[in-house]
Amino acid sequence: MTAESRYPAIHARSIRDPEGFWLEAARAIDWFEPPARAFDPALGVYGRWFPGGVTNVCHNAVDRHVAAGRGPQPAIYYDSPVAGAKRTVTYAELQTEVATLAGMLRSLGVEKGDRVVIYMPMIPEAVFAMLACARIGAIHSVVFGGFAAAELASRIDDAEPKVVLSASCGIEPSRIVQYKPLLDLALTMAKHKPQTCLIFQRPQAEAKLVPGRDIDWGRAREEALATGTVADCTPVEDTDPLYILYTSGTTGKPKGVVRDTGGYMVALRWSMEGLYGVEPGEVYWSASDIGWVVGHSYIIYAPLLTGCTTVLYEGKPVGTPDAGAFWRVIEEYKVAALFTAPTALRAIKKEDPDGLLMQHYDRSSLRTLFLAGERADPDTVEWAKARLGVPVVDHWWQTETGWAIAGNPVGLGALDIRVGSTGVPMPGYQVDILDEAGHPVAADRMGSIAIKLPLPHGCLPTLWRQDGRFRESYLAEFPGYYKTADAGFKDGEGQLFIMGRTDDIINVAGHRLSTGGMEEVLAAHQDVAECAVIGIHDELKGEVPCGFLVLKAGVNRSPAQIETEIVALVRERIGPVAAFRIAITVNRLPKTRSGKILRGTMKKIADAEPWHMPATIDDPASLDEIATALSARGLAKVSAA
Numbered sequence: 001m002t003a004e005s006r007y008p009a010i011h012a013r014s015i016r017d018p019e020g021f022w023l024e025a026a027r028a029i030d031w032f033e034p035p036a037r038a039f040d041p042a043l044g045v046y047g048r049w050f051p052g053g054v055t056n057v058c059h060n061a062v063d064r065h066v067a068a069g070r071g072p073q074p075a076i077y078y079d080s081p082v083a084g085a086k087r088t089v090t091y092a093e094l095q096t097e098v099a100t101l102a103g104m105l106r107s108l109g110v111e112k113g114d115r116v117v118i119y120m121p122m123i124p125e126a127v128f129a130m131l132a133c134a135r136i137g138a139i140h141s142v143v144f145g146g147f148a149a150a151e152l153a154s155r156i157d158d159a160e161p162k163v164v165l166s167a168s169c170g171i172e173p174s175r176i177v178q179y180k181p182l183l184d185l186a187l188t189m190a191k192h193k194p195q196t197c198l199i200f201q202r203p204q205a206e207a208k209l210v211p212g213r214d215i216d217w218g219r220a221r222e223e224a225l226a227t228g229t230v231a232d233c234t235p236v237e238d239t240d241p242l243y244i245l246y247t248s249g250t251t252g253k254p255k256g257v258v259r260d261t262g263g264y265m266v267a268l269r270w271s272m273e274g275l276y277g278v279e280p281g282e283v284y285w286s287a288s289d290i291g292w293v294v295g296h297s298y299i300i301y302a303p304l305l306t307g308c309t310t311v312l313y314e315g316k317p318v319g320t321p322d323a324g325a326f327w328r329v330i331e332e333y334k335v336a337a338l339f340t341a342p343t344a345l346r347a348i349k350k351e352d353p354d355g356l357l358m359q360h361y362d363r364s365s366l367r368t369l370f371l372a373g374e375r376a377d378p379d380t381v382e383w384a385k386a387r388l389g390v391p392v393v394d395h396w397w398q399t400e401t402g403w404a405i406a407g408n409p410v411g412l413g414a415l416d417i418r419v420g421s422t423g424v425p426m427p428g429y430q431v432d433i434l435d436e437a438g439h440p441v442a443a444d445r446m447g448s449i450a451i452k453l454p455l456p457h458g459c460l461p462t463l464w465r466q467d468g469r470f471r472e473s474y475l476a477e478f479p480g481y482y483k484t485a486d487a488g489f490k491d492g493e494g495q496l497f498i499m500g501r502t503d504d505i506i507n508v509a510g511h512r513l514s515t516g517g518m519e520e521v522l523a524a525h526q527d528v529a530e531c532a533v534i535g536i537h538d539e540l541k542g543e544v545p546c547g548f549l550v551l552k553a554g555v556n557r558s559p560a561q562i563e564t565e566i567v568a569l570v571r572e573r574i575g576p577v578a579a580f581r582i583a584i585t586v587n588r589l590p591k592t593r594s595g596k597i598l599r600g601t602m603k604k605i606a607d608a609e610p611w612h613m614p615a616t617i618d619d620p621a622s623l624d625e626i627a628t629a630l631s632a633r634g635l636a637k638v639s640a641a
């Protein structure tokens, strides 16, 4: 580690004196009533951060900056190569838009604590929507546009929103994604019926509105502006939820991760300077989507809480129009820090292996490239480092944590982090590698990665209305710890290496998906007797799902036809984001004698990794059959142990 980094002292203090450390950090936030203490272990499931404090996220992200003279500064650079649109929104304009939309929501009966589902593409109105909810203390729940109607419906049923905010369409390079028919379908499927849907009409598609339920957003905004309808920032408790964000669990039922207010702000604000090394007034770009946690934390809340300008990019790393898109955005907006997923870099590397398009653009503003969301393969990291000439920092986190668990805190003085490591724990995090009995293992030994309780602030206090599921999923297996469900190891210097999941979650192009959820869809097909879905290695997306089907006896339709139906079914039930394209019919699945499907071994065969015949296997030939089936599709690179 570099001797001059302030990291070791700061991390040590955050653990030794969390009260002092975090109350000091909390001074970067405006409070209507400051919290008397940083942590109360007696509250909530494992304690709560900043109890008793009263604040408002929208005030901190918008109003106080305008009051401090940042009104004319751009808050958002919206850049959409797919819509052919660009727009700069200053902090003053942001305040007007957000206060107006908040007023509109109030007129629709939305009060503090009510839920609002946001199903929107990457347009400024989506940012206004989230901040408007925060302004009046409503709890937003954003649903990613690439999910299908059934996924949207299950989130609506769990969150029970009073209002849904949506738009007529999203724009993918290959097609216009009509959101409204998906929303209408979701609302026919959902048991819970929201009172109102506010629909933003985009010029690319006009949505048909349902009389009595749907309201035209643009027209309502005009009316609100004409009548001066606005809402001020509602004081909320630090422990009140700011949002619910659903993420994949081990079943098809997503988990509603709750994010609270005060602790989240303190964590994000600290991270902008401490971890990302970015100052107020600078331009920060997270090339993610508002539907993911990275979008919540680092497209919207952290940059705006810090008084930075955030880039809202509605496009892809390649094909909109080419692999130079990221470098064009960096030049155009003078981006100081870029945060993206390794898959985006792999896509660029594939199209422009020598980085020739980079040379067309002035990238001198860029100081650091941050990666997260999936394992960063060392080849891609080295490629980016060599061509961009800036440090490439991998950091590790989860929807549940809301901010990085580990990284290289460049703002404190960068550490010498080994390629392949996601760095060291951020302040407040104590990370241990545990064996099956829950005991810490020695350096360099693989195990389950767990975080000592209490989780630092910013992390989830619980799951929405499901304290029991929260305890059972995260806290039960290793008492005194939060189970990350990631496996890996720590080296002698405390640097963390994240090697994979211990559950059935896979990571497809930086998107977290449940193979268990996909298996539920496959099993629902009338001709399927048994199934297994595994994630297999993919050069571009990291992993892609691969489904194996055993057909019911007596089915006499062609397996190819059924496989095509299965692919369509996953797209229809989960959505295009699942990228489920491989379905393979086999005569049987490999199992242990007790009937457990050997998914791990199947994955190793598909990924050409060394594997051993499990001692408990029922019939060793069943694994050869899997290898043969994969080979027939050109997928398995080896066929035996």
Ligand code: COA
Residues within 6 Å of the ligand: 144, 145, 146, 147, 170, 172, 173, 174, 177, 287, 288, 289, 292, 294, 316, 317, 318, 340, 341, 343, 344, 347, 372, 373, 508, 509, 510, 511, 540, 541, 576, 577, 578, 579
């Ligand atoms: N709305 C509707 N559909 C969407 C969507 C959205 N917001 N986002 C993706 N999709 C669709 C895509 O159009 C594609 O559909 P298709 O099967 O008809 O082609 C499908 O979902 C899969 O999308 P994706 O996995 O994004 O693949 P891609 O081939 O379109 O693009 C990459 C590949 C690598 C360029 C892209 O995945 C990428 O930029 N990933 C970065 C992910 C990221 O930032 N994650 C956040 C963590 S930091």
Ligand code: AMP
Residues within 6 Å of the ligand: 247, 293, 371, 372, 373, 374, 375, 376, 394, 395, 396, 397, 398, 399, 400, 422, 484, 485, 486, 498, 499, 500, 501, 507, 510, 511, 512
């Ligand atoms: P999500 O909740 O969608 O952010 O996904 C979280 C999961 O993505 C983690 O549990 C890891 O499995 C994986 N992940 C995130 N960041 C990294 C990283 N830097 N390296 C390896 N895996 C990562």
